[in-house]
Amino acid sequence: MTTDVRVLAEADWDAWYGTLELAFGGVAESAEERELWRTLTEFDRSIGVWDGATCVGTAGAFSFRLAVPGGALADAAGVTMVGVAATHRRRGILTSMMRRQLDDVRAAGEPLAVLTASEPVIYGRFGYGAATQQLKADIDTTRVRLSLPPGTDDVRLRYAKPADVHDACEALYARVVTARPGMLARRPGWERLRLLDPPGERNGASPLQCVVAERAGELVGYARFAVKPDWDWKGPKGVVHLHDLEALDPAANAALWEFLFGVDLTTSVLAHSRPVDDAVLQLVSDVRRCDLSVRDALHVRLVEVGAALQTRTYQTPLDVVFEVEDAFCPWNAGRWRLTGDAKGASCERTEDAPDLALSIRELGSAYLGGVSLTSLAAAGRVRELRQGALTEASVAFGSDVAPWLPHGF
Incomplete structure (x- = not known):
């Protein structure tokens, strides 16, 4: 199959959005709702996959600022409007769109990508972790x-x-x-x-x-x-x-x-x-x-580990080395030393021995403080390599209030 992945042109929006509606069951939205989403669409951040003259895949992103622990607002790509035509499933179209999109997010200098999932099983393989509940x-x-x-x-x-x-x-x-x-x-x-x-x-x-x-x-x-x-x-x-x-x-x-x-x-x-x-x-x-x-509710993906982890603060003093696995965005893979407290943080590459081993998905889940590293370790998804490091990091990553996404996108 030969397909073409390209940035969405305004003239193609109706066909592109129609593909998305069809992927979600084919029930047309009201004219009011459709007009609003057209207005909000960031065309330079939206991509379509075309098979000849037919749009068979859609994905977009909104330029958001996301509240993170400590009160800062972090730049984040709000991944949205993702759909693949039923005639073209299991041909790598979703993977190609996720690949293109995360490369673009990194090039834009945004440390985070976030989304709400129609089905939560879909996005873990691309490094997204469920970080909030509603x-x-x-x-x-x-x-x-x-x-x-x-x-x-x-x-x-x-x-x-x-x-x-x-x-x-x-x-x-x-x-x-x-x-x-x-x-x-x-x-x-x-x-x-x-x-x-x-x-x-x-x-x-x-x-x-x-x-x-x-x-x-x-x-x-x-x-x-x-x-x-x-x-x-x-x-x-x-x-x-x-x-x-x-x-x-x-x-x-x-x-x-x-x-x-x-x-x-x-x-x-x-x-x-x-x-x-x-x-x-x-x-x-x-x-x-x-x-x-x-x-x-919100699924979080660290696009740049160092920049993301030093954007937020930590409840207690922390000095820990993570061994991060990230097959989809290999620039994140390896060891990172995170030091921080309630006033600020830094996160840099290191060759020091790791204290905790985990995948980028677990870092996404824990990032906003609503999922504890301890609970992830209990599920076998975080490994403690230095005694005491798990408790130290889990407490520091926590939040006094539960993270919450007030509305979808």
Whole structure:
């Protein structure tokens, strides 16, 4: 088979995106959603594989800044829109796109690549490790009560049209991004993603609604949600579908959750993607009636080991030599000495004896502090070569808060 891998031309976007839609089942997106993704597409970072005049493979990347432990924002390629036509599977097309893409990311000087996986089994062989989880909660608000912190009553809530307050909400979001690893600093245009609300995809729910929390006239939080009405013989049993909730302090956070619990004619709140350590878990009276589940979210790939590891900080002083295996990006393979603490870090090539041996995938999983090196070692994926090195590194790599990706891309 002769195929051509090339950078996406604007004139080819419709055919390229159509191939992607077909790879994901063939259900066409709404015109509103399709227009947004066309606007957000970075054409110089998108590639297509062509078999003659037919597009048979797609892959793209967004230029992101990713919050990492310590509060820095690291340059990261947000890998996206990856698909291969069913007629051309198992012919090396995905591998060729991953090869081209990671070479381009390295040439651009970005130390990290990140993605969300349609199927988590796919990307490990290219060096991506699952680094964050997302929490789903289906809370029975007829049985669960909230324990509210002092100051909750001082927070004023009001309805607002989502588009009318999106600038203020984005400014608040920007204030909290660096407090939690895994969050994305949104570039201009990306705020539209959080307002996207095609009528055909509401599944019986209301249009997007927004409530803002204010104190002394200052915005201190917001929640975006939709309400899906439902009834049976016993009465109303509507569901509040939570899309976004951000707050600057515990009282504002609790006030927003209290509002969601009290929406008329509803009996549950369904939160689709929250941090696994969300404060609401400490507010509820009965966590067993919150029907919790978790799944993988952001997958991280260190494109340049040295640059990536010295971009973040470490909870405790650390001096460790890693023996890194990386068959797909061999420039990372070998020994690296990482020294660092809460103030900064350096990571350089070394010939010193290794303390820990692992693959680039494990470094990706541990990078944001949500997966411990100790747990990876227990699974046989990290080997301790110097006694005590595993605990030293695992504690240092940790994060006080769970890393979290607030939305997909």
